[in-house]
Amino acid sequence: MKMLLCALPFFACGRIIRGFGRGSKELGIPTANYPLEVVKSLPTSCQNGIYYGWANVDNGEVYKMVMSIGWNPYYDNKERSMETHILHDFNCDLYDRMLKVCIVGYLRPESNFKSIEDLIAAIQNDIKEANELLECSEENMSLKDSSYFKANATNGDDKKHLSNGHTESNGS
Ligand code: ADP
Ligand code: RBF
Ligand code: MG
Numbered sequence: 241m242k243m244l245l246c247a248l249p250f251f252a253c254g255r256i257i258r259g260f261g262r263g264s265k266e267l268g269i270p271t272a273n274y275p276l277e278v279v280k281s282l283p284t285s286c287q288n289g290i291y292y293g294w295a296n297v298d299n300g301e302v303y304k305m306v307m308s309i310g311w312n313p314y315y316d317n318k319e320r321s322m323e324t325h326i327l328h329d330f331n332c333d334l335y336d337r338m339l340k341v342c343i344v345g346y347l348r349p350e351s352n353f354k355s356i357e358d359l360i361a362a363i364q365n366d367i368k369e370a371n372e373l374l375e376c377s378e379e380n381m382s383l384k385d386s387s388y389f390k391a392n393a394t395n396g397d398d399k400k401h402l403s404n405g406h407t408e409s410n411g412s
Pocket of ligand 2: 259260262263264267269271290306307308311312313314315323324325349350351352359362363366367
């Protein structure tokens with residue numbers, strides 16, 4: 241049976257790259273962008289949309305996150321992106337640092353908006369929902385303590401970015 245969403249939870253890691261710099265400047269919501277190779281590592285069953293989960297930087301403290309996967313219809317991007325907003329005030333740039341994420345659940349499809357204010361309001365609502373959903377079950381809470389977030393749990397090589405321990409269902 242073809243799955244619409246990738247099997248969750250899904251773990252990924254990779255170094256944070258520079259994007260267009262719009263997240264902080266235009267939206268007031270910085271997003272740590274993954275390189276294309278991490279985006280391409282997503283299972284083909286993983287649909288575009290807005291997700292929530294856990295994240296850490298350089299094996300540090302694990303925080304809640306919201307993530308956008310797709311083409312950012314509001315900006316009509318030409319490349320599929322995977323951008324994480326971590327629910328923590330870092331007060332510094334994180335470029336080139338190692339971002340590990342555990343994608344726990346799906347919130348909504350990507351949409352286009354009439355104004356940037358509407359986009360910002362939608363993202364603020366995603367953050368509110370993520371905050372609640374991550375605390376609403378023991379299962380979601382326990383993923384915060386996953387050994388994946390600890391040092392040296394990147395499958396040995398920081399170019400690697402996998403996986404969920406599930407076998408992808410791709411139609412067979
Ligand atoms: P870019 O287009 O280069 O991704 P953004 O405006 O989206 O630029 O800002 C993202 C950068 O802001 C991240 O790469 C990271 O260095 C920094 N940053 C600071 N705080 C956060 C946070 N809480 N979540 C995500 N990125 C953050
Ligand atoms: N971009 C869109 O065009 N449509 C969306 O519905 C949308 N939702 C987002 C939800 C979250 C939680 C985040 C972090 C980003 C979202 N974005 C969306 C992406 C946003 O346009 C992008 O982060 C900025 O363009 C900065 O790269
Ligand atoms: Mg960004």
